Amino acid sequence: MQIHPFFEIDPSIIQNAEAAAARLAPVFARIDETTDYNQQKMLAAFGNAGVSESHFAASTGYGYGDRGREALDSVYAYALGAEDALVRHNFVSGTHALTVALFGILRPGDTMLSVTGKPYDTLQGVIGLTGDGNGSLREFGIRYEQLDLLPGGTPDYAGMEQRIHPGIRMVYIQRSRGYSLRPSLFVAEIERIAAVAKRLAPDCIVMVDNCYGEFVEKDEPVSRGADLMAGSLIKNPGGGVAPTGGYIAGRRDLVESCAYRLTTPGLGKEVGATLGNNRELFMGAFHAPHVTGEALKTAAFAAALFSGFGYEVTPRWDEPRADIIQAVLLEKPEALIAFCQGVQKGAPVDSFVLPEPWDMPGYDSPVIMAAGAFTLGASIELSADAPLREPYAVWLQGGLNFHSGRLGILLAAQSMLRRGQLKQ
Structure with missing residues (x-):
């Protein structure tokens, strides 16, 4: 592995990086095959x-007859x-796409059952679990029920047998671990959940929050039993090029209902x-599979490097992956801060910024975020963030190309070493 001489990186880190790269050869071959x-x-x-070329032309006003819009939907659906697809x-945002899907499908009196525990923070306000409930599903008379994951973070299939019944309108699945240490769900697991749901409630709709999971595997949830899924274009499916946007994909009739909600019936x-x-x-869209593969390589490299330094990581470097997120348990707040500040130095934008923890609304602990992206908030570009609380885990995602992603990880290790926070 060649490290160019534009950044100061301690020889001990380079030595560990070379050892990590040697271990990763079969992992990268597996990622390349999927890519x-x-x-x-x-x-x-x-x-x-x-x-x-004609599909790239701009439309204005109502946008009637926009051939590009129709072709783009066709590309994503395929x-x-x-x-x-819509x-x-x-x-x-991805939350907006999920919100349109939920309001497009659910009606007053319906029951939504989340079988992966409580959804991530921004969707809790949509459901009505937090905030004043204004405009939420709860205000519209839509009931929410929840089945928690098992202690190890895996789906509770036995619990589903008890909780899913014909009165359930939607079985909701969050594929990604988000900001938790539970495992992300593989498509095969989602397929199993969908099969259980359809057996117990044949008319229910199985919906998946697919954020961070697109193109990580060869199949997507809607090709293996799910009815509907949604996500953000500034994550995997936008390939680091889309400046904003989102998608909803699945059964044609359900996508039409969602489109009625987005525009008008x-x-x-x-x-x-x-x-x-x-x-x-x-x-x-065209770049998305390749860029997702590069993000997966960056995550695997981070896992291999930091496990080599003695840190617990999830997933492990050699484990198959269901999304692009990598967690590293750094054990101390000082190590967590140093890691994020190093990642920031590896960003192409705002590399001179020094991230510091701050009291972010909606969190019960100070939060530190490292990101220097061409598109604000783009999770497919290298970023790292975490609340400052035990076990002081950092959640890392993205990397438009592995070469720069790898360098960002090395600079994180260098930052920790410089501050005396890296295990040796």
Whole structure:
């Protein structure tokens, strides 16, 4: 492994990095095999949709007859194994896409059962678990129930047998670990949950928050039993090119209902000006499988390097992965801060900024965040963040290319070493 001489990195870190790289050869080969499959699938999606220069033209006003918008939906539907997709630049976040899906499908009196415990923070306000409830599902008379994961963080299939019944309208699954240490869900596990749900409640809708999981495996949840899924274009599926946006994909009738919620009943997907954003969204989709593979390599390298220094990591460097998130348990607040400050130095944007913990609204502990991204908040670009509380774990994700992602990890280790916080 060659380290260019533009950054000061201690020889002991380079030595450990070289040892990590040697161990990772079979892991990278596995990642490359999946990336190759998904990149071929994406190229086939473009060919199937007949993408041409004319699809990049801007539309204004109502956006009637926007061929690019229709082709973009077709590309994502094919690549994600869905009947249909709703891909729009005016989804402001992944939470927004999930919210549109929830309100598009659920009706007053319906019951939503989350079988992966409490969803992440921003969706709790949507459901009505936090905040004043204004505009939430709860205010619209939609009931929420929850089945917690087992102590090891795995799905409670026995509990599902007791909790899922024909009165449940939606079985909700959060695929990613988010900011917890529980394992992320593989598509095969989601398929098993969907099979249980359909057996016990044949008319229920199985919906998946697929954020961080797109193109990590060869299949997506909607091609293996889930009815609907949603995510953000500034994570995996935007390939680091999409400047904003989100998607909903799955059964055609459900996607249409979601489109009615996003625009208006009766018009749905037929309106919505693209305003010249199509080129970047198409290009981001095309790059998405490769960029996701690079982020996976960055995560695996971080796991191998820091486990070599004696830190607990999850997933382990040699474990198969269900999303791009890597957690490293750094044990001390000083080590956590030093790690994030080092990652920031490896960013192409704002590398001169020194992240510090702060009292972020909605969290019960100070939070530190390291990110220097071309797109604000883009999780597919290298970033690291964590609340300052035990076990002082940091959650790392992204890396537009492995070469720069690897360097960001090395600079995190160097920052810890300089502050006397790196195990030796």
